Each structure stands twice: as C-alpha cells, then as structure tokens.
Amino acid sequence: MGIRTDLAVEAHEIWMESTNEISERSGVSAKEYEREGFKITRVEILDENGAREIGKPVGTYITVELTNLIKRENDAFKKAVLAISEELRDMIEDNGAKGMNVLIAGLGNRNITPDAIGPAVIDNVMVTRHLHYKMPDEFKSFANVAAISPGVLGMTGVESGDIIRALSGKIKPGLVIAIDALASRKLSRLCTTVQISDTGIIPGAGVGNARSRIDRSTIGAPVIALGVPTVVDAATLAEDLLSDSGITIGDSQKTLREKGDMIVTPKDIDKYIHDTAKLMGYAINIALNPGLEITDVDMFLS
C-alpha cells in the first residue's frame, strides 16, 4: 500500500475500511470524546496482533483535532493549550513520569520549514534545569526541564537518536518529550491535529526516512512523542486520489514516485509552524507546571 501516514487515527481508519468483519478486529480499541470543545480520539494498540494490523507499535495514541481553532474564537488559543496540556499530563501520569526531570527534544531540520516544528517548539519551552542549580529555592516549584534541538543526520553526521541517547546518559531525565513533524494522509488534518503517544519516535519519519528509534527501551525512561502533521506526501495524495480507480499511472504520478521529496503543504506553512509551535510549547509548559497561566508563560519567555 502506497499510502503513508504517521497518524494512528488515520492508520486506524484505513484498517477499518479494509476489514469488513467485526470479528477480525481485535487488539485495537478506539474511542472519541471532547475536551475544551475539541474532538479527541484515543486509539489504543493493545497487543502485537493490533500492532501488526495497524502498523504502529503497541501503546496509546491521542489525537486532538484543532479545527475549532481555525474559527478564531476569542479564547481558542487558551482552550487548545488546555486540551493538549490535559491530555499530555494524563499520559505523563499514566507512564509513571509525574514530577520527573524532563528532557524535551525538538527533532527535525530548522532550515526546512515544514520540518522545523520541533526546533520551533523548543523556542517556546520554559527551560529551567540550570536555574534549579543556580537558584534552587526560587525554582523548586517549577518542573526541571532541559531541551535540545539535535539537528538532522545530514547536518550533524550523527543520528539524532544517538545525540539524545548520549545526552540522556549524561543528565538522566525521568521523562523524554520528543516533538516532530508528521505526515498525514488527509489534507484536512495538516496543521489542525496534534498526536500524543507513548510509543516513542523514529526521528526523520516526518519528512524523510526511518532512523534509530527513541523509546523507553533505548533511552531508559518513558518517551512521549508530540507530533503535528505538516505535510502530505505528494505520492500518498496521488495514491489516495487514484485508489478506487483502475486508471493507468500517468506522468505526474510517476514523477511523484521518483521524486519522493515532493510534498503537499499549506501555502502559508511558515506562519502555521510559528503558531503551532507556540501552541505546543505552551501546552507542554502548562502540562509540566500545573497552575501556571498563559500570561505566566508569556512573562517567563519574554
């Protein structure tokens, strides 16, 4: 199947379309609910059978759909921050990492706009690890947070997983939060969806090839991944459009297959990345520091 998606909610949809009998469906559960007015989908891959069916590792995948945000309601930003931070906080707690020291890893290439979401989130994160050393009393009520944007293989010559592993060995975080750009199947999900999962991350999966996995088994601490779909693989779009028909493969489609580096993205992706990075950074800050208001984060970062 030529369709590529990093979203479990889409992989689940595809699987549901392809299996006709209820009886075949096991090892996977999905449910929907609302938080702060946003639709949340929770896909759980329960066992290896489910993992094989869906094509994603065993674990929990939360999807927050931010379509309301687009409508520019007055407090849409605040509500979206709350929805994401509450889901993230629950997942941290479910993974036994509440109150642990945190390393936040902003994956991706800051020089390729749709891949820059990880480094851009880091710019919105309240980094405090050094402040805990310098002023332990003043900061004892804040989460202890370190952050790194390791760059990508082509820039550093080193797998970003190796950099994070090396740094984790040094600073021993009790939780890693990894942020990355994702590819979705549907255009309608671009920059309107956040996926939170506890299954770790494969750097470069978003806009490139698979690389060494960052997860609990390689890091020695829970790894929670936050991802935002910023591109649809152009070849995926073509496959999707043509999937139901028997038509011959045309020139553009061939080009798409050859040029794996063509993407479909919103025209003003630069602005989307800026805005979404702020949203995610604030959600992380508030998930890690319950009780903080958005204006507190504004002041800390200014």
Added chain:
Amino acid sequence: MGIRTDLAVEAHEIWMESTNEISERSGVSAKEYEREGFKITRVEILDENGAREIGKPVGTYITVELTNLIKRENDAFKKAVLAISEELRDMIEDNGAKGMNVLIAGLGNRNITPDAIGPAVIDNVMVTRHLHYKMPDEFKSFANVAAISPGVLGMTGVESGDIIRALSGKIKPGLVIAIDALASRKLSRLCTTVQISDTGIIPGAGVGNARSRIDRSTIGAPVIALGVPTVVDAATLAEDLLSDSGITIGDSQKTLREKGDMIVTPKDIDKYIHDTAKLMGYAINIALNPGLEITDVDMFLS
C-alpha cells in the same frame, strides 16, 4: 478546465494535446534550441487568435530548462547564468530597451517561502541608480538600476502594480524587469525552469489571485517578466492525475477544491529559493552589464 499553469510552454503543450488537426493551429509558433547546453523553448503568440487558444497575451515566451544544473556539473551555475542572461539580453534588445535605465521589481511575499523568489532576487541585484548620482564617472560603464520589493496586497493594502506604477512615474525607467513565482502544471518543472516573457505580469498570479496588470500599456515602458515555477497547485495536480479517468471525486479532491491554498512543492524549497534567486540575480546583472564576470558580481554584492 481545472488545470492551472503560468508557463506558456505548458499551456502550449495542453493546447497541442487538445487540438488534433494541424490546420487548427495558427496564431502560435514554437521552436526549440540549445544554449550553453540547456534546452530553450520559444513560444510566440502571434495574434489574438493564438492568445485566445493558449490563454496568454500576445508576445514571446522563452523557457530555459535547467535540468542539467541539477546534475551539479562543475560549471553548471556559470553556464545557467550565461544561458538566462543571453536570452534576457536578446529580449531586452528586441523590445528596444538596450541601455535604458532599469527598474527591477521583486514581486511576492517574502514571508511565504515559495512566493519569496522575487524579493530574494532583489538581494542579488546590482543596484546602482544612486551611485550614478554620487559618482557618475566611476559608474558610467554600469547599467543604471533601481530595485523594489513592493510587498503583497495583504501586507500593504495597495496593489503592487500601483506601487510600481507610482514609482515608475517618479523615476521614469526605460525598462521594467519584474520577477515573480509561478505555478506550473508538472512537478518536474518546479525550480528547474525559468520563463522570460515580454508580455508583462499580473502580480499574485503565482500563489494567489489575479491583480492589476504590469505591462507596457500601464507602465509606459517595456516590461520583461522573469518567472520560476515554485509550486504546483494541489488542485491542478489532482485534476491532472484524474483527467483521463471517469472516477468519482473523492474526499481529498474535494478538500483540494475547497482549500485553494494547498500547494505541492519540493521539501527543501527554502534552499531552492535561495539558490534560484542567486542564479536569476546574477543572470540579470550580466544581461544588463555585458562583459561582467561572476566574480565581479560576487565582489560588487559582498
């Protein structure tokens, strides 16, 4: 027809595909040749009949295909600069503007990467108008060049055509060169093709809606347009893929129609814009200043 292209060479192809009889084909001529190893296509729209058929104004459209440049031959940059500058110089001469004072207009939005080619070219152009005033003797052998990046309607509230017209009324150029991002139909042409035409330009045609025309009739001087396709309209790609089949319109295709702001672009468009802007800026400098070497331009701009 849902297919959108700003390239005359593509509009001509589409027209050739749709007309079966030679006898119908009048008002348009096309020929191909090589310059510095690059394939050049010259489409001439000779009369109103041709204009109606092709859907572009009467005039000359040169396309330089830079596919060889991709192969990274040692002097590919130099050869491409030469090929473009020679075609541009010929067109300037054909339009009676040899030796005239020049205004170069870098159209588009510098904050939207695929639309930023115009402003980015301006950064690579040898601007000398003020130096002619200050040091007339030292600069008498250089072309007299002014430049502006007028911004886009959403940023300024003013049509960029109006800004250029107002400035032209003030500084009275004998030639306007306008640079803009284009949309192509085929992915294979993205960032690998330069179009040079003497029919003027409609700002915003590249990644937005049509606006007031910048041409000889509105400016009072010849307007030569340089364009580079940086996007394929996502809806065009879909139409193209589906054009020969009778399949039902699916979800993604509908989204594409609704969301006119989805584009297909190379993943590393940021780098393409940077490199292509340098190529075009240098080609303009050398077209306007025959005898200049690339190293001379390097030094002037440093």
Added chain:
Amino acid sequence: MGIRTDLAVEAHEIWMESTNEISERSGVSAKEYEREGFKITRVEILDENGAREIGKPVGTYITVELTNLIKRENDAFKKAVLAISEELRDMIEDNGAKGMNVLIAGLGNRNITPDAIGPAVIDNVMVTRHLHYKMPDEFKSFANVAAISPGVLGMTGVESGDIIRALSGKIKPGLVIAIDALASRKLSRLCTTVQISDTGIIPGAGVGNARSRIDRSTIGAPVIALGVPTVVDAATLAEDLLSDSGITIGDSQKTLREKGDMIVTPKDIDKYIHDTAKLMGYAINIALNPGLEITDVDMFLS
C-alpha cells in the same frame, strides 16, 4: 560638538547643560507628566530661535520612557501600548488628521538588526485599505490603513522619501506615520524610549546619513514620526565619556571617528527589536481604532 542624538529630550538636556542663564532660554518649552505609570516628557520647539538652539525643527516631541516595562509587571505590555497610543492619538488630533486615511511607512534596513524596527513594526500593523474596497460594510468601523517598507537607498537606488512621496501621490493619505530607528546619546535610553513627533523624518538619520525629508511640506499631509533609539553611536559614547576631561585622543577613539559604522547596542538587540516592534504596532493600531482591545489585534493579525 561630537555628540549625536535623534532624541529631542536629549538635545534639550544638552542645551540646558550648556546655557547657564534662564534669560537665554526661549523658544523652547518642556514639561513632564505621567500616563499609565510611564514618564512622559513633552518638548515643544516654538520658533526658529528654539529650533536653532536645540538643532531640531519647530514642532512637538513626546518621549515615553518605558523603564517600568523592563520590570516585567504583569500588565506592563498593555499599559505601555495604552500610554503610547494615547499620546499618538492626541498628536494625530492636534494635527487635524483624526479619521483620515493613513499610510504607515516602516523605514530602515530589515537586514541590519538595529535598523530593522521600521519594517518590523509594519508586520504588526492592521492593514485594511484593500479590505475597505472589497468589503466596505464589514470594515467601515476600522481605520483605512496602507503600509509600506520602502527599503533603504543602498538596496533600492531610490531615496525612501521619493518612494513614499510617489506612493502618497497615488493613494492620497490624509496622514503619514513614519517609523524609524534612532540614535540616542545615553545607553540607558536604548530600546526603553519611544519618541513621537509631528515634524516629519529624515530617512536614514537613525543609523546612517541624512536624506531627503519626509514632512508635511513634501508629502502634502501631516507626517507623524515614531522613533525608538536602538543604538548609541560609538563615537558619541566616546565623546560623552571624555567630554569633561582634557585627555589626549587615544587609539580606540580615533578608530571610532574613522569607523563611523561602529555602534553600541544591547547584546540581545534581535529580541528587543522583535518586542518593541510589537509594542509600537499595537499602539498604532489602537490609536487609529479607539475601542479595540489587545486581544482584538491579536486575532486580526493571526
């Protein structure tokens, strides 16, 4: 005297230091008051005698000192926006330009950080002129605002005053607001002071040489200038440090005189420019659109 300042409040201080007798002091008035907790100084140059004494054109110069903002009080941003917008609104009214169509000009070079304040303010301004054409009913309660960043002479080959004059001739604004970087004498004023004046502006005065004036006489409409000191001329700092002593001119001082392009600036000037541009843009929006809240501006610009 080698001391250079674009701030009337400093020129006034220097003049006060140099004149001993009260009787000599005429043609100039100065008073201080508070607004939203910020210290405001109002210097009025009343006649040509005052202009000659102070070295600035006849007119009104308001200085808002933002030192409280530095203290990061919770609503410091909001209060500073109010203080500047109220002073600006008064000056617009005093100049008979209330309710007029506005052209906002962001002067300076966006590629030189301390000179980029003008273009950066434009990014924070609510541009509506085109929306009044498209949707007159929806926008009739908003000020009609156009904006331009004309670039600098070295980039365009054209005086920015000429570009603004040409554009004003086309769109006929009833008020021009021009924003520029200034040089101050005192380090303590860098990025902590906003000057508002109704005497027009000389583009390039901030970080370069004097150029053609933009004022009521050249534009045909009132010109209100907003300036922020972002640099102290390094030579001015040296003069200031040495002014009271009779010491020999040393090596560094000589270098300073030769290298007019050395500046003293805060280390994190990039961040200051970003923050101050937002402050000024919001103050302009609220001065032109009474009743708007900061959150309304957030939403318009997002």
Added chain:
Amino acid sequence: MGIRTDLAVEAHEIWMESTNEISERSGVSAKEYEREGFKITRVEILDENGAREIGKPVGTYITVELTNLIKRENDAFKKAVLAISEELRDMIEDNGAKGMNVLIAGLGNRNITPDAIGPAVIDNVMVTRHLHYKMPDEFKSFANVAAISPGVLGMTGVESGDIIRALSGKIKPGLVIAIDALASRKLSRLCTTVQISDTGIIPGAGVGNARSRIDRSTIGAPVIALGVPTVVDAATLAEDLLSDSGITIGDSQKTLREKGDMIVTPKDIDKYIHDTAKLMGYAINIALNPGLEITDVDMFLS
C-alpha cells in the same frame, strides 16, 4: 583591570605595555610572519609563569589578521581561506590529530547575531560521518566529520561543554574543533581577526560568562579552538578610553558597568557574521581535506 579580551595577541600587548623590564618577560614568546599576504602573530605561552602573566592557558595562539580582505582584492576570499586553513592544518598536525575523525562544535546562540558565528560556521562545514557509513568507498578520501551546534545554557539548561562531552563519549572523535565568538579590546580587530589555539575553549566566554572548559583533559582528544572577535565589551571600551586619565566616572560609564550586556559591534554585523562564517567553514573544510578547491566545497554544500 577592567579590560576584557579573548585574544591572546591583545593580552600579550597589554602585558608588554605593563612590564617595563625585559628581564621580567619569560614564559611567553611571540613572533610575526606573513602567509598569503596576511599578517600572522604566533603567541606561545610556554609555562605556568607565562600563563599567569598573560592570563591564558599554556599553549599556542595564532592570530590571522584579515585586514587585506576588507580591501576586496579579487582573490581575497581564496587567499584568506588558504591562510587560515594552512595555519589550522599545521596546528592539527602539531597536536597529533592529522587524519583523525573530527567533531566540529559551533558554540554560541544563533538568535543573538554577534554570538551566532559558531552555528553559522556549521552551516558551511562538509559533514561526512554518516556518508562514510552509507558509502564507504565513495568517501574514503574525505575526512570523517561530524558537527553539532549545542545551543547555550539559557536555551538548553545544559552546559554546552556537557553536551559535547556526552556526544564525544558516543562517537569518539580524535579531534574536536570548537568555534566561538570572542570579545576583543580594540574595535579595529572586530570581524577582521581569526584566532586559532590548541588550549581548548570556555563556552560562553565570547558574549557571556565563563562555563565548564572544553579541552583535551575533559574531552580526551585535542581541542582546537577557532574564534572571531565580534564584539568589544562596552565597559572595556570605556575603561580603555579613560585608562590614562584620572577623570570621574560619569553617567554613561556607570551604566556600562551596570549593564554588562551592552556591546560595541559593527553596524552591519549580520552581514559580517554571514561572510566570516563562510570563510571559516571553507578554511576548516580545506584544512581537513587537502587538495580540495573552493569550487569543490561550493558543490558539496550546494
């Protein structure tokens, strides 16, 4: 003494000025010569006595003065690349690191222009470590190079020395090249001087406070530091100007002492950083890959 400099050549000058008797001068040697037309100064601190006198660790400090480059001679860039690369290559050989795998560390904060030289150099470096894994035959003639921009303490919460140490433990380089912004005493040296030393580096020394040292003892491999002065501490400039006089400390000087974050820098520092980063990146590439031409580097990086 309030004078701050990261350049050994300046520390040596200051020391020479302060010691009157030849007999006192031991433990330090200095000599001057030319390479590719540029003046080179070699200061060697021979023992702990010299280290105490000069205030720098024992080792070799090469200074390349690029003043000729300013003159824009035709091949100035090429000659400067050669001069720096030859000095760097000699120092690598003297430290027994010829042919070793290299880790290049671009220190500093990419968001503060004068501190961004380290990350900017990384963008100009030929990173090959991953290519040696993927295509060992094609790359066996190239140096094996990894690179990282670790960020600064305020961004990451982790000392950059700790990040480099952790990564070195993982990839075991035989040589670390660390690039950082420096502070000089004299304005005339800003962006016109490159210092190469084999004594390691203290991250943050350039535009901030001292941090944990990166040198052979902490990394386990030779550490060669490349530095470029991009700022004069404003307080240092003031001290320097006033040093010979007995004048009272004035307002500006007090402000300078309080505001340690004021710097003196060239007006167009953005451009200097861009150009100098390219120069240093190319010099490193050619030092590590003898026989490579500038055009080869152009092609590799494009």
